[in-house]
Amino acid sequence: MAAAMEPAIILVRPQMGENIGAAARAMLNFGLSDMRLVAPRDGWPNPRAVAMASGAAGRVLDRARVFATLAEAMADVDHAYATTARGRELTKPVLTPATAMADARERVAQGGRVAVIFGPERAGLENEDVARANAIITVPVNPDFPSLNLAQAVLLTGYEWAQDSLPPQPAPHGRRPVGEAPATRLEIERLADHWEERLAEAGFFFPPEKAPAMKLTLRNLWSRLPLTQGDTRIFHGMLRQLIRRG
Template identity: 70%
Template sequence: MSAAPKPVFILVRPQMGENIGAAARAMLNFGLDTMRLVDPRDGWPNPRAVAMASGAAGQVLDRAAVFPTLPEAIGDLDFVFATTARSRELTKPIYSPEEAMAEARLRIARGERVGVMFGPERAGLENEDVSRANAIITVPVNPDFPSLNLGQAVLLTGYEWIRQTEPVTPVQPGLAGGEPASRIEIEKLGDHYEERLEEAGFFFPETKAAGMKLNLRNMWSRMGMTRADVQMLHGMLRQLLRNRG
């Protein structure tokens, strides 16, 4: 496989070892080798995954990294897609798999780290998961039966990745030299604001608090911020609280 940078595929709370193995096979079919697992239901390693991966695809499983939470799994990434077949009432750019992988190539060519999240087999990604992504990938399928299994979703996305065979010229991000903020920096910014707004009584009434926090988290992940932007927003909040005190 080429050593050139590629997207990271993140399986969020996968349930069956067989499906993890099928995903590994699909990834290797298209030259993808970086898998991350978030809280796999049956633990890890999983012998059923190894059996399903069959042969060379076992190397993808051998190198798979396991994380207890999604924020930890995506913390070092600059841009993350969430694959979902349903509207989650969250405002985000929506891409087809083809458009998403074209965007991934552009971003990787300019030095960004890109990830694609896939949800658990039974119900897919939860709102809380999707809120942490920058954009959504939706497949144009039969609206009366939109569900894809995990291996199919990985296969389709991997296929669109390999189809982007034209060399990509690095694109200047146009941020006046600003370096894009990492996912962990955005996560910490969200934590900072949520904690201080909680102290100020912003999340009221209590019945709406969870939805307000979800929308706020979604807003942070949707904004294309630089590290300087994140630092400024932290500083603004600290100054406001200092003046209030």
């Protein structure tokens, strides 16, 4: 069973296996694993869901539990949020994904068990489903096209839930491989000189009045790349081979 410190994701009467699999992928993107299915239209397990889950997210499907009714799926839930884009006659707090998941984190911190309820793809949750929730989540999107598919809605919720655990910035790209020494300033200068000389011979810096700016741009490119000593040797070798074949 999934840890009590994460929201349960309840899919009510989901219609397509592909959407269940895509929702599983969205859940695992943000560390969620407690999927609950209420009366899936095509039964369970569903091979199309497994195919769409794409590898690692299959473990979310392996742990998914199936219930006949929403009430059964919510038996251990203290506070639930129903996702809907449509106005309702029901009087309930209406929250964005961000405010809802901030509220959910506070409730979980106090030992509560929370769930987010998603409706079937075609028409969403019925009023009878929404009535079982404590609050409504509505995404502030373009009012002329407010529809989100199931996986998109799950992804938004998962992202907002994970805000406290996500890094403040994306992981940097271009990290140097372990064990490879960085290129020295002299090695980068020699590499830049080598390419500049050969490009000049090939007539790359044209027209002449633009040559200084082009050379400056190219020099700046080399200096900002996180090159290793091995990288510089490869670039030198590439250029020599091109010259030989030319």
